[in-house]
Amino acid sequence: MKKKMLILIIFLPMILMIGYQVQHKSAKFYQNPIMEISKIKEEDGYKVIEGKILNKNGELLKLTIDNQSVTGLTTHLRIKDQVLLNEDLSSVISEKRDGLAFSIVTVFLLILLLVGKTSGLRAFIGLCINLLLLLLSLRFEIVFPSIPTLFVIIIYAALSIIVTFLSNYGIHAFRLDLIAATYIIVLLGFLICFTALKFIGNKGIRFEEMQFLTRPYLGVFYSSLIFGGIGAGVDMIVTLVTPLKELIRQKPTITTLELVASGRRIAKDVTPSMINVLMFAYLSGSLPMIIFYLNNGWSLAATLEMHLSLEILRAFCGAFVILLSVPASLLCVLWKGGIQ
Numbered sequence: 001m002k003k004k005m006l007i008l009i010i011f012l013p014m015i016l017m018i019g020y021q022v023q024h025k026s027a028k029f030y031q032n033p034i035m036e037i038s039k040i041k042e043e044d045g046y047k048v049i050e051g052k053i054l055n056k057n058g059e060l061l062k063l064t065i066d067n068q069s070v071t072g073l074t075t076h077l078r079i080k081d082q083v084l085l086n087e088d089l090s091s092v093i094s095e096k097r098d099g100l101a102f103s104i105v106t107v108f109l110l111i112l113l114l115v116g117k118t119s120g121l122r123a124f125i126g127l128c129i130n131l132l133l134l135l136l137s138l139r140f141e142i143v144f145p146s147i148p149t150l151f152v153i154i155i156y157a158a159l160s161i162i163v164t165f166l167s168n169y170g171i172h173a174f175r176l177d178l179i180a181a182t183y184i185i186v187l188l189g190f191l192i193c194f195t196a197l198k199f200i201g202n203k204g205i206r207f208e209e210m211q212f213l214t215r216p217y218l219g220v221f222y223s224s225l226i227f228g229g230i231g232a233g234v235d236m237i238v239t240l241v242t243p244l245k246e247l248i249r250q251k252p253t254i255t256t257l258e259l260v261a262s263g264r265r266i267a268k269d270v271t272p273s274m275i276n277v278l279m280f281a282y283l284s285g286s287l288p289m290i291i292f293y294l295n296n297g298w299s300l301a302a303t304l305e306m307h308l309s310l311e312i313l314r315a316f317c318g319a320f321v322i323l324l325s326v327p328a329s330l331l332c333v334l335w336k337g338g339i340q
Helices: 002-025 098-143 149-169 176-200 217-250 256-284 287-295 300-337
Strands: 034-043 046-053 060-066 082-085 092-095
Touching (some): 034 060, 098 149, 149 217, 217 300
Antiparallel strands (some): 034 046, 082 092
16 A cells, blocks of 8 residues: 555656646647737726737737626636637637646546556556547448437447456456347347337427537437446446356355345345436536526526436436346346256
């Protein structure tokens, strides 16, 4: 433990220094103009920003911005901050935070390596591969728009499950029956939600937050239902199968009824916490918009109806996958173990 703390103490200042250098030296790699703010003034509802364009030969610029139009972008701007501008140098697009992002990701990776060692590194590599596969899938869908988004995501789900099994649990956990079971329960969880939505005709579901999409919003939403079940399904299957296999190893004469009872006890302990984590992970993404709407005079009921219906559906889809993983895990163990 002392060795890990020493490594963290040594590397943390180095990471922060490198992040600082990334923040202040990386402007030349951007296509958009980057301005470093040297002066900020407030004038009758407008914010006047003066600074130097870092990737345009040090050109000086004075920019007047309407506070009401871009309050979220300009409220917290300070001197020495760097911002991305549009091509005609007329407005702020966003704040430049690559140095901060580098520091956070690097510190996260360092802690992951110290705590998880090789398994932590495998998990991080698996996360990167899954992200790359997702980007490639979305790119494929853009290049071939005639192919439904939902079909592309269903194919991605199969690849993602394989990558997640290999990266998180190693080659020893690579069993085709577990992968097939996970894929089936993810699709079943999705089909339960899909059938229910079709049965009620999507009544009461507020799709307004997806109105900015340039693609058919239903295909995108149905695809998002699948995502919540992938990670939850993999984790639950492995969490249930591992102790059941150990139980069979310790007691080879165990009967099917005893094994099922043990599986139910394990599921009772694990399932509620997994569903709670999934629920709050989805709902937390809506908190900024909920606060925004409440502060602008919307009633609590209307705000929750507007922003939580989609998130709750996504969470329910993942919850169905978690529940379905219990019988699926037992079937895999019984089939593989040959229990009488």
